[in-house]
Amino acid sequence: MRSERRLFLADGPKAVEGALSVPGCVVEVFATPAATEQYAGLATEAVEVPWTLVDDRALASLSDSVSPAGVVALCRHLDRPLDDLLSTPRRLVALCADVRDPGNAGTVVRCADAAGVEVVVLAGSSVDAYNPKTVRASVGSLFHVPVAVEPDAAAAVRAARAAGLTVLAADGAGEVDLFEADELLTRPTAWLFGNEAWGLPDELAALADHRVRIPIHGRAESLNLSTAAALCLYASARAQRRTLQE
Template sequence: MTGTPLVAGNARVKDTRKLSRRSVRTERRLFLADGPKAVAEALALPGCVVEVFATPQATEQHAGLVDGAPVWTLVDDRALASLSDSVTPAGVVAVCRHLDVPLEEALSGTPRLVAVCADVRDPGNAGTVLRTADAAGADAVVLAGSSVDAYNPKTVRATVGSLFHLPVALAPDPDAAVAAARGAGLQVLAADGDGEVDLFAADDLLARPTAWLLGNEAHGLPADLAASADHRVRIPIRGRAESLNLATAAAVCLYASARAQRVS
């Protein structure tokens, strides 16, 4: 970590900036983690970080991170801003290796709680589901079908570091994800506003090892996919709200399972 900070027009900075595109992230199996919290969590995971870019001011503020980085590169404010999609960049961005694992690996062992997101498109929702699954003690998260890229900068930011805490699998076929979950000894519960099971009256069911199947923000789960679950579970709406958004529904369902499993 020596020399003059790199500027936005520097070839290395410009090449790294290409990771803002999903196609480049996929090809290189690399992504950007923005902010000191995400960088700290990435550095705590052996072999995850390739390089850290930081402004001199951020380097001084977060000096405790420097020794853990394989490469720490100084950049000026404009160069750092070009690598960040945050409105107010925090001054430090890490280039990280992809973290997703094969579906079979994510479901290995004896999992008790898994979230399977089918066609979840909003990066903030996907990141929040992952963060909530981590907080609830889930064993893995599966992004199935045409779900948003796990490494979208907004998704990564919304996980607030949880992306680095638990296995994430990418499954192009939601039906295959359901079959794999069942093969791992998990019952599959579909979160469905028209479900036949009331979440508040399902403690015996919730105490079992479970994969929660969560659908698209606008359209929910396709009828055939919901029907493939062992049960369709509805969250009671006691007030006048039409529904809950995806991230909130996921939190309610995951924590209901976590509570029931703890006391069973």
């Protein structure tokens, strides 16, 4: 259903709330009577879409959660072509290449939303943006940040550079220290993040303008993807906002 009809399910009150905030996104909401009473505010927001009461068994068939919250929205896909999203000048973009874990992908989208990222790109062989775990891990942020899906990760990097963005590859062996890169971070930037297990392939990282490492002061071997993304995106957001205020 997700790929053929470009429809997906948003499971839980936060996801449904986010979906309802996007005009035309929600096709129908399914909820148990108990959830309808508990989330009466959502039912009020859904005045322009059908709100269908279902029993617990029917609701459980729509949810992959161990403990369903009792409310699920049927939604239209939100992703847009990358060229369209980059046709407007951007200051901060997140490119995720071959990110396979849906929880990680959703958490990166959530971090991007919090940091003020303007576009998130799921590139290469990344997980489906509409995987139920991705949607749930984004905690509604999937509905706040414009998302593009680009099967060719190298093409996504080239598109970012063509749009005037400095591409920074997050790389543990990078030549630039994140904490000494404020001048670099003030530029309009696209951060490039790689796979959870093997990072960025050399040929893809080579397309970036710089490779940036997060310094590790303790004995940990590395940081996980979502933590690294949060640090990098917030470092850029801090540097850019400070420059705008000066």
